[in-house]
Structure formats: C-alpha cells, structure tokens
Amino acid sequence: MPDQLRIAVPNKGALAEPASAMLTEAGYRQRKDSRELVLVDPDNRCEFFFLRPRDIAVYVGEGTLHAGITGRDMLLDSEAPAEEVLPLGFGGSTFRFAAPNGSGLDVADLAGRRIATSYAGLLRGYLAERGVDARVIELDGAVETAIRLGVADAIADVVSTGTTLRNAGLETFGAPILESEAVLIRRNGDPERPGFGQLARRLRGVLTARDYVMIDYDIHTGRIDDAVALTPGMEGPTVSPLHREGWVAVRAMVPRRAAQQIMDDLWDIGGRAIFITDIYACRL
Numbered sequence: 001m002p003d004q005l006r007i008a009v010p011n012k013g014a015l016a017e018p019a020s021a022m023l024t025e026a027g028y029r030q031r032k033d034s035r036e037l038v039l040v041d042p043d044n045r046c047e048f049f050f051l052r053p054r055d056i057a058v059y060v061g062e063g064t065l066h067a068g069i070t071g072r073d074m075l076l077d078s079e080a081p082a083e084e085v086l087p088l089g090f091g092g093s094t095f096r097f098a099a100p101n102g103s104g105l106d107v108a109d110l111a112g113r114r115i116a117t118s119y120a121g122l123l124r125g126y127l128a129e130r131g132v133d134a135r136v137i138e139l140d141g142a143v144e145t146a147i148r149l150g151v152a153d154a155i156a157d158v159v160s161t162g163t164t165l166r167n168a169g170l171e172t173f174g175a176p177i178l179e180s181e182a183v184l185i186r187r188n189g190d191p192e193r194p195g196f197g198q199l200a201r202r203l204r205g206v207l208t209a210r211d212y213v214m215i216d217y218d219i220h221t222g223r224i225d226d227a228v229a230l231t232p233g234m235e236g237p238t239v240s241p242l243h244r245e246g247w248v249a250v251r252a253m254v255p256r257r258a259a260q261q262i263m264d265d266l267w268d269i270g271g272r273a274i275f276i277t278d279i280y281a282c283r284l
C-alpha cells in the first residue's frame with residue numbers, strides 16, 4: 001500500500017522488548033517470533049521493520065523508512081539527517097568517560113591518549129567541541145575490557161546501573177557526555193506523513209497512561225478550592241453534584257508518583273471515598 005507508514009523498531013538489545021511493548025500498548029501489531037524481520041499491520045496501515053538499533057537512524061535519515069525508535073545516543077552517533085520527535089521514557093542511560101579506579105584522569109588530560117568506544121561519532125564530536133586532540137579507538141562492544149588489554153587509556157561508553165564498569169575495575173570521570181533514552185525519530189524536515197501524527201499521539205498517550213492515574217473523591221463544597229489546588233487536573237477537574245447537600249464529587253488526573261501523598265492531603269482537608277484508578281489509554 002503506498003500510504004503505508006514504514007516504522008523501524010530495534011530487533012535486539014536493551015531497546016527491543018520495551019519498544020515492542022510500547023507499540024503493543026499503543027494498539028499496533030507486534031511480532032510474536034523474534035526472528036520475524038518485517039511485519040505488516042493492515043488495520044493501522046503501517047509496516048514494522050525490525051533492525052539493529054544502530055542502523056535505524058540511517059534508514060530513517062535516508063528516507064526509506066518514515067519513523068523509527070532508537071536511542072538518542074545512536075541517533076547522534078550516526079550523524080544521519082534524522083531528528084528526535086518524542087522521548088519515550090525507557091532505555092535510559094548516560095554516555096560517560098571511564099578509566100581504571102584511582103587513575104585520577106580528567107577530560108583535560110585526554111589529549112594524546114587513546115579512548116576506546118563504540119560511539120566514535122558521538123565521542124569525536126564531543127572532543128572536537130572542546131578542542132581535545134585524542135585518538136579514538138573504534139570497537140564494536142564490550143569496550144570495558146579494552147584498557148586491561150592495553151588497547152586504550154580510557155573508554156567512553158553507555159552506563160546504566162554502573163555494574164559493568166564496577167566489575168571491570170573502572171570508574172567514571174568528567175561530566176556525562178550525553179543523557180540518552182529511547183526516542184521516536186523521523187527524517188529531518190520530512191513533511192507530515194499519513195499515520196505519523198497518529199503514531200506520535202498514540203505513543204504520547206501511552207506515556208501519559210503510564211505516568212498518570214485518575215483520582216475520584218467526595219468533598220464538602222466549603223473545601224473545594226483547597227481540593228482543586230491539590231488536584232488541578234489537565235484542563236481543570238470535573239466537579240459533579242452529589243446526592244447529598246453541600247457535597248461534590250471530583251475527578252482529575254494526577255501524577256502516579258504523587259498519588260499517595262495527594263490522597264493523604266485530600267484526607268486531611270476532609271476528602272472522603274478517595275479512589276485511584278489506572279488510565280488504560282488516552283489522547284490529550
């Protein structure tokens with residue numbers, strides 16, 4: 001179909017499973033077998049291509065695919081003409097320098113040294129901006145081992161929990177080079193394609209449904225202003241009459257992580273019958 005939206009999804013690695021889970025939550029078909037490389041979703045008029053996360057920005061930048069999910073670090077590393085449209089809230093990591101424990105290295109000391117990385121584009125850009133003339137050693141992965149094997153003096157790599165660094169006897173130094181997470185991307189300046197806006201809205205809806213809950217409670221009209229201050233909602237809360245003189249029912253979205261505190265605060269100002277429910281899906 002000519003107006004089909006072609007979407008790239010990571011086939012392996014840290015982003016593959018959460019990206020597919022998010023698309024499923026957004027109502028798209030996803031593959032059941034991890035060896036499937038292409039999947040057509042005729043109901044949503046789109047086609048999914050399961051590709052290496054590192055290659056996704058390249059396909060999207062070339063315009064052969066219309067949308068993609070990859071890491072911000074991989075998008076920037078690729079230098080492909082593609083842009084971030086929406087951060088997706090998973091695959092969070094920082095890209096950092098590291099060296100052996102106690103080495104006392106700093107970014108200013110890197111001139112003339114060897115730095116191993118699998119993100120050479122990102123690293124070269126960072127060094128060039130700061131005028132540091134270091135030698136970049138490009139490796140495919142497991143770069144933490146490069147120092148012990150005498151190939152590099154420092155590394156620049158993805159750090160999530162920090163376990164891999166610790167196990168290799170390394171510690172970070174300098175400010176983080178980049179804060180990364182999974183992002184929705186499209187080609188630079190791509191005109192709005194059928195289905196792209198819908199994809200972005202659906203993914204935004206999933207993020208909201210994950211981050212917010214619905215709160216319902218009853219309160220005396222005398223305290224309604226205090227209650228609304230605690231639960232302002234998106235546009236303003238829904239306030240409905242109760243079949244009880246002087247009382248109203250209030251309904252609003254609140255951040256999930258604040259929900260318990262808001263329930264306590266509502267209780268303290270006289271709110272009763274306070275319920276929290278999950279949001280299954282939404283468009284705001």
Ligand SMILES: Nc1ncnc2c1ncn2[C@@H]1O[C@H](COP(=O)(O)OP(=O)(O)OP(=O)(O)O)[C@@H](O)[C@H]1O
Nearest residue numbers: 013014015053054071073091092093141158160180
């Ligand atoms: N341990 C991790 N936790 C969270 N995000 C991570 C982690 N490792 C990598 N990422 C992020 O996931 C994205 C893809 O990296 P990933 O390691 O999955 O790909 P890769 O290195 O090309 O594949 P592979 O590791 O299979 O060779 C990057 O944006 C990266 O920042």
Ligand SMILES: O=P(O)(O)OC[C@H]1O[C@H](OP(=O)(O)OP(=O)(O)O)[C@H](O)[C@@H]1O
Nearest residue numbers: 141142143158159160161162163164165
């Ligand atoms: O801080 P941590 O939680 O330990 O995670 C960071 C590690 O995860 C990634 O490795 P991956 O498993 O993708 O292997 P790779 O080095 O071969 O890409 C990354 O390259 C780090 O090595």
Ligand SMILES: [Mg+2]
Nearest residue numbers: 013014141158
């Ligand atoms: Mg990796």
